Structures are given as C-alpha cells and as structure tokens.
Amino acid sequence: MNFEFDDDQHLIRDQARSFLGEHCSSSVVREVLEGDALYAEQLWNKVCEMGWTATVIPEEYGGLGLSYLELVVIAEEMGRACAPLPFGSSVYLATEAIMAAGSESQKKKWLPLLAEGKAIGTLAYAEGPGETDxxxxxTTVSKDTLTGKKCAVANGNIASLICVLAASDSGEGASLYLVDTSDSGVTAETIRTLDPSLNYADVHFADASCELLGEIGQGRDLLNALLDRAAVLYAWEQLGGAETCLEMAKNYAVQRYAFGRPIGSFQAIKHKLAEMYVKNTLARSNAYFGAWALNSDAEELPLAAATARVGSCQAYYYASKENIQTHGGMGYTWEFDCQFFYRRSKALAVLIGSERQWQEKLISASDPVAV
Amino acid sequence: MDFEDSKAEAAFRLEARTWLENNIPDDNDLSGLSNLQRAKFWQAKKAAARWACIRWPEAYGGRDATAIEHVIWQQEEAKLDLPNTSSFFGIGQGMAGPTLMAWANEEDKARFLPDLASGETVWCQLFSEPAGGSDLAALRTKAVKDGDDWIVNGQKIWTSGAHYSDWGILVLRTDPTVAKHKGLTYFYVDMKSEGIDIKPIKQISGASDFNEVYFTNVRIPDSQRLGDVGQGWHVALTTLMNERASIGAGSGGADFKSLKRLAQQVNIDGKPAIEDSAVRAKLASWYVEEAGLKYTSYRTLSALSKGELPGPENSIGKLVGARKTQDMSSFAIDLLEQQGVQWDAELDAEYNGLFQLSYMGIPGLRIAGGTDEIMANIIAERVLELPQEPRMDKGIPFSEVPTGS
Incomplete structure (x- = not known):
C-alpha cells in the first residue's frame, strides 16, 4: 500500500507553503477584497514564474509535464492562503478543457500561453439563477460566431480565453466553444459578489468569433467530464481553506481567555474543533482518492470526484462558519480575516455545481459500488 | 501513489494465503463444538504453525512480524469463513498481552503469553466501575495489604467475557488518602478465585455481552501485581492505548450498500425511494463518511507499510463510524415506514433484522471504549493540543473528592 505522496511532492508542498506565506499574506488578500484590483497581479506573475500554471501541461506545449499529484498539493496551498488569483479557472478549467478536447492547433496556440500565465482562461456555462440546462x-452559435450572455463567470473580466457552453447552430445540441476575449464582440462587466477577493463578471457575446472545442453536440458530456476533473482540484483547494480555518480557530482558542481560562479548555469549543478535525480528515482522505483517480484516469473518477467534492464542500463550510463562531464578536468584524474563508467557502461551493448537484452525481456514479 | 503491495508484502501475503487455504477448518473439525470451542480449535491450530499473535516475539508464541504484515494477515483471514476468535481472545491478546509484555517479569511472561497466543487461556479486563467510566481513575474497588496478599472488595462492571475467562487484569484502589491517580495499583487475578461473583448484564438490545463482577474478600497474591504500588494508572495507560487501537468503527451494521439496496426496494410517492432527491442527498453524505474512513485507513496502512507510525487521523474511526451507523439504521427504519417497527430476524429473509439490530446495538458502541464525548476530548487535547479542562479533583486526597452520593 502506497497511498501517500512521495518526497518530491512533499517538497513542492513545502515550497508552495513558504512561498505563499511570504508573498500571499492576508494583506495581499485584503487588498483585492477591499480595492479595485481584479486580482493580485504581482503575485500572479510570481506564481507563473514558479511554473505552477504549467504543472500538468505536457512539455511539448511549454509545460512542466508533471502529474496531478503535484498539482493537487499546489491547489491545497492556494486554498490555504485564500489566494486572490485566477488560478482555478485558468488551470483547473480552461487548461483542462483544451488538454482534453482541443485540436492540435488549439493546443499549440493556447497551452504555451496558459503555461506561462500570459493567457488567463475560464469556463462559462451558467445563464442565470438555478441549474444550467x-x-x-x-447562448447560441451561428456561422462561427457566438451570441448570448453568461452569468457570474469566474474571472470573467480577467480572462483572455473563455470556454463557452452554447447551443450549436445546426441543432445538434450543446457544444463547447473557445472565445478569445480580445474579440470586439465580447464585453465583460464585473459583478458584485459574496467574495470580492475573486473576480466574477457577466460576459456578453455579440457575434463574437468562436472555435468549436471538441466534437459538435458533445458539449454536455465534455462539460461533465471536465467538471469531474476540476472537482478533484477544487476539492484540494477547499480542503486547504478548511485547514486554515481549523488552525485559526485553534490558535485563537488557546490565546483567548474567558471565565479565567482559555476558551479552548471548554468542551463546547473542544468538541466543535474536534468536529472540524474529523470533517477535514475525512475530506482529505477522499481528496487523496480523488487525486489518485484523476492522476491514473481511473474509471472510478466520477465517483471519486463527487465524493471528494461533497466532502470538501461540507468540511470548508463547517470550518469557515465555526471559525467565526470560535472567534466570537471579533470574528464578525471586517478587521479579522475569518471573513475571507467564509466568503471563499461559499464561492467555491457553487462554482462548479453545488453540493446538492454533486450528491446527485455521487449516487448516480455509485452503481455498482463497493465501499 | 498506488494500492499495491511491495515485493516483500506480496510474498508475505502469498505465504499467509497459502497456509490459510491449506489449513481452513472443515465441518468435521468443528461439528458439535460451541463457539468458544471452535475459536479455541482454530487458535490452537494457528499457534502451532506460528500464525497466532504474529507481531509478538517468537519466544512468546509469535513470529516477530511487522505492523503491515499483521494487517495483511488480518485481511487474508477476513476473506475466509473462519471461526470467530477475536470476540473471545481479542481482549486478552489485544490488551492483557501487551500489558504483560511491558510490565510482567520474565517468568510470568513465559508462563502466560504463549497460552494467551494459543487461546489456551482466555483473559478479561476489569477496569470500569459503577463510579468510574469516562472518569476511569475514579474507581473505588479497594485492595488492602494482608501479608503477602491483597484483600479485594468492591464491584467492576462492563466486563466482556468474565464468565468464560481464566484470568483478568484489573486496577484497584490501594490508597484512598492520596490524589485520585496516585492511589491505584494494577494486578492480574485468577477468575476462579473464591469471592468472585459474576452476573450478566442484559442490554437494551436484549443481548448480554457484558457482566458485573463482584469482589468479596478476594485474595490476590502480591506476586500478581504489575508495576509498583501506586503506579496503576501508568500501567493502565498501556492497556488503554491498545484498547483504542482495537475498538474500530465496528462492522456488520447498516452501511451504504445495505441502505442503498433498501432504497431501491421501497417506494416514496409511488417511485423507488432511491429516486427521491432528499434520500439521495442523505445517502451521498453517508457515503462520503464511509469512503473517508476507508481511505483514512489506507493512509494509515501506507504509514505502516513504510515502517512509520500512523498519524493521529485514525482516532476518528469509532467516533464517525458509530454515529453514522446509528443514523443510517434510523433512516432505514424510516424508509420502511410502519413495517420498520417489526424486528424479527427470522421473518426478514432479505436483511435478517440488520437495521433494527444496528439501531438497538449502536448506542452501546457510542459508549464502549471511550464515549463520543471522550473521543472528541482526546482529539481536541492530544491532536489539536487544546488545554485540559480545570478539574475539581486535582491535588486533593481521593477520599475527599465530591462524589454526589
């Protein structure tokens, strides 16, 4: 049994943690949360120099050709730091979409740019409240131009490349399309959100040039396969955030005194933090299995991804809300950082389908199943 | 990252499997035997070939196996339909054995450990008392020195297997005038001693897995003491560490597979319950816990496989497993609607009363070997390093600790 990361992967984790500790302190997160910047651009440039955006891209397309086990340890650290970056949408969504479904010329054009971070990518499918059908x-396509509006697109106002789910012109169902946002038919409008440390935008397409990505009419299946892969990566990022919440709550519970003793000595607090630990531990073990399934292209991936996703959604939500609770009144102040993670946990929880959708996918994928 | 055995592990697995397949008891071996006799038969056969207590030193009946080899052996044993030995020998081999190994003199180790390994003798553990459960060190059963003996009076409770055990390990109060943890001493006792009276406890499930054990002027020779007088708590920690390792999530109760099957068979609004989104959401969350525990155990195995000590993550097993099984069995009974109240294993060909049995059995598992609350305290204090709760009984003689009675 070797269900563990190897020494090199642990090393990458350590490097990522110390790098982000130095360059992505809470003041960097706060600057984006409070300011007008759409993301932490300086930090993004450094992250790209480190090659993190190039992790799983094959060397022939300018990437590092490493495995998903390297990428998930970076994802966890991104979540731990609550990084105000377009990393997820660019690396877990756009890069994955092109690697999975792109033509040779699409790969040649976009992957080197995504690897270097010169292009930032995203995925757009939602068109309004509720599930996307x-x-x-x-949003429709007619003669290689795309028209319509996509809502709450992650990094929609930063991205130079958007993978769009749209109805094909020949009535063959939904397909995925690539749109270069430098096209004059694309306008993005930043929206106000629960988590201003990330950029979200409504994106309008008016006869914008587009290229088919993958087979026509296969948009739904491609999207589902893509989301399975992204779910594992986001699960690691969510887990990282949940771990920070537990750490913050623990540190505060030891320092903060009430009734003459540290509040961490009260069982009400102990049991709350123990429950955080339990949820995080289960989420981590499920994320391990998700990482294995993603990395080995296992047939268990849909079930493993849904399990990791649901576990991490639940763990991050619980840890982020109970971290505020453990901090008491101060946890509710703007000045404290607890808010970062409470915002981010919900933003990530609905980004690629809510917990309910993934519970549904989990049960569908569980037949037949051997636990 | 993979789930494969190393070369050495694969070789060991093959050796274990080959021996098991060649030595599995057949009907002739077991016919007419009680469950205890079956267990003794199988354990003796394993011991003769050095497949009993394989982690123990060879001198005491084991084969000096590594932790991962022990796990592989257990996995291979679990694949076959073998007499249940753990319910009779688990406490002796899992708790008494390691305690004797750490604290007994060489003569006693040579005398007791090989028989423990072979199932020749059965041991029980007498720690809990009516006044000392979660607060184990509050136990009151008294031992007073009389020449070379100690005279013991009091009552133990929740003793599994006391009625068929040959020996017992126990902690007694030898000095009530010093602080709680300091007045305890650890012994072992012949369960056939005069003055020991054993009464089964009937549980809410109807089964009787535990006993009350009364001590009336029972004589225990001082030579059966483990550790110094007053050192009993320290010795008991050796036993308890091994108990936590052995009481796992429990198996055989309601689980994802059985509950999903049920949900495919019963209807909600004229359609199979499995199509109901509320049912699916609940099932999915339980699956996440079940899978999480399974993959947590894989992480533990990986550490063992590398010869490392497992991290603290395994401490969550019983806490998560017990409450999950309780909630799942409760929900299964809800899905059965009015019929769910019926509990008659003979009439339930499909599930053999599984959900009702889990429902009535799990409250015990949430208490045994550390309640949910104690387990949460352990995680908070040992893993997260939160400070201990201030205690009312610290630094005062045990005899002056408030008792409420």
Missing part, C-alpha cells in the same frame, strides 16, 4: 441554452 444544456438542452435549452440561450
């Missing part, structure tokens, strides 16, 4: 999209 791939069978009745109002």
């Amino acid at each position: 791939a069978a009745s999209l109002s």
